[in-house]
Amino acid sequence: MNDALELLYTGDLHLGRHPSRIPDDLDGPKLSPKAVWLSTVQEAIDRDVDAVVIAGDVVDQENRYFEAYGAFEDGVAQLDEAGIPIVVVAGNHDFDALPDMVDNLDADTLQFLGRDGQWERWTLERDGEPIAHFEGWSFSAEHVYDSPLDEYDLPATDDAPQIGVLHADLDSRGSRYAPVLSSELRDSAVDAWLLGHIHSPGIQIASRPLVLYSGSPQPLDPGEQRAHGPWTITIPENRDVQAEQVPLASVRYDRISVDVSGADDPQEATAVISDEIKEHVRSELDTRSLKLSLVRVHLTGRTDAHSALVDQHRSMERDLGFREGSVSVRIESIGVDTRPAIDLEDLAEGDNAAAFLAGLLLEIEDGDPREAYGDVVDDSLGAVRQAHSANAYNPLRRETELEDPDDDDAIEHLEQQARVLLDTLLSQKEGKA
Template identity: 55%
Template sequence: MEMVEVLCTGDLHLGRHPTRIPDRLDGPSMSPRSVWQDVVREAIDRKVDAVVLTGDVADRENRYFEAYGAFEAGVIDLDDAGIPVVAVAGNHDSEFLPRMIDDIDVDSLHLLGKGGTWERWTLQKGGAAAVHFDGWSFDRPHISSSPMDGYDLPEAPDVPQVGVLHADLNSPRSEYAPVTSSELKDVPVSGWLLGHIHVPGVRIESDPLTLYPGSPQALDPGEQGVHGPWLVSVSSDKIDAEQLPLGTVCYDEIQVDVTDAEDLQAVGSKISTALQKHVQEDLETRKLAAFLPRVRLTGRTPAHTELVEESQTLVEQLATKQGSVNIQIESITVDTHPDIDLEAVADGEGPVSYLADLLIALENGGSDGQYNQAVDEAHEAMQRAHSASAYDLLRREADVGQPRREDAVKAVEQEARVLLDTLLQQKEDQL
């Protein structure tokens, strides 16, 4: 059969906007609406055979009209170019994507699986069936059962089949259409195009290939890495996928070793150099406009205490640029150690020796009762804070997970290091 090329993306969330972008960098080009327009242009320029959308085209019902206008404009441009659009509804747009598609009323726009029932649409090429698209849509915001329980479409041995589904892979307790890898493998398709997870990537490389295209524009710091639609090539014997980096925003996490940096200025220089090198060597910058990294500082440095106290100063002042890409640190985590010989300091009595002992135990994963008690108390306090009603909105919007015990270990270690450094500095000042 002739090769079929499909441009696939998911989780557009038209109506939302990326978070944590400084006002000086923000603008229309950062919006999912703008990236959707780029996706449409890319599809037309490449003359693909179809565009596939894996759910959550729009974000919420109260943003219906904002999403409608942008989506309709793209669909009409694709229709004018003779490119059909295949879509399924996700948990966010389950109640209004069907209505939106009915209102747009373009014959080349196909919603598959309306009402939670599997449905097939066949792409014709050269007067013959080229690819079957088997799709299923959410019919309500929360579904705790697997949509694969109702898959009953017939096998088509002479035509490749591609599954299109908005689902939560290998998360059996999920309320968002949980499916397992084995369920997907049991269906005779060439590949699966999934929605719901915003971080892009191939989840199963073996047959059948299973791809989360992710959101074409990163929407918050949890959606790290390069974003953009995927070019999916389907032939009779295989399916391949290649990401096209059209996203204009990139969040990431960068580790910078600041060992031996004497002061805040030296640390800032190391950070700036590391970030520019990362953008230059590790990122595709074709459309990238803003790089917003979370920076984690490591190593032993005399500037440890100054870093803990003044890290926000670095966040505010270390705006830089690499080529056309603006670099603005989103946050800094200080995971450095003071330049202190803990073994020597621990040999004694009093709070300084106690803190040195505590840090040695934490570094070595010690199980001494008094150190475990410090970590347990910190963990309980972090859990209480996480559960506080004041943070309900933050938990919903940012999907903040429960603090783990290892998070408490890091918090205790950092505070102990700051306190030890402060006590030693006080002793030195008294000499």
């Protein structure tokens, strides 16, 4: 008999929300967070885990309460029937919605911890003996500026592992989302801290105590790259906590850099891009649950197709799609960072517009463009900031916190425009010749 404690842990379900940038012809319920939540429930039942742990933000926002309620209730009912307890805390997105939802659900196995921002302990027993103490704290308002650990006063135990469940912003001083420090977590008597809030999954502290962000089980935007899914947490008698991700997400966002040096035209570049992505899917991705791979492509290299790639990359984004095994592959975006197949050093020796642009590009590549071309960088920064403040970006601002453009953004924009202009000048010169 295996006496190790086994949990299935997730967080940031954001039921009611939907992954962004999904092509219309592929969009549907199978790609929703609800579908991955129900897959997580089935995984817990198949593994016969001791408990399911959810570290907050079950509901995306209060106005999506009713959409989330049915999905959450369905999963809870299945776990309740299987006799698997659910331990859950509230995050900043569902601080008011989740307590109401829990109160309305008829499930003996559902344990909501930390109501009203007060630390709370619940003990899981097996055959009348404690096998785990779960210690949780929940958001009671949308913004919490102080560390929840300031009020942590639960006594240490030695009869079973202690597992902290917390929605918090780790090592981010000044955060308004329950900032906590790694040092605070290390100083506690807890064996493992299961955190929510950050959507990118990963172990933050590998040694005792284990500190882990589950990440969102289904990625929600292109910034949430890599594999996603719940985690198994296994704690044997020696309390050596082990964590392993179960990649149940049906959507994956990735970024791939493709060198198209030597491509003579966009068609040839497209073939190179397709080959690189297919190899990435075959060799790098776990495709057991994956249905859609959305790839952000970064094109590099010197090529005669540079200008055409700049002009046609939008149509390439729309048209380049295929299947690799059971996975549909689509292009989320193409960033053209190629360079014309020209000798910039030789061209910069002249005294015309092309020489000026060549000198600017050389300075961007190897020097300090702010020092040598300060006025030009200022003009570029002004243009980028003006575009950033346009009304078209308002929906994105409501979903995410956009940072103001800086010199790096201005120089990147300047480099792209200078390359296109230089390529155009050289093409005009060749045409006259």
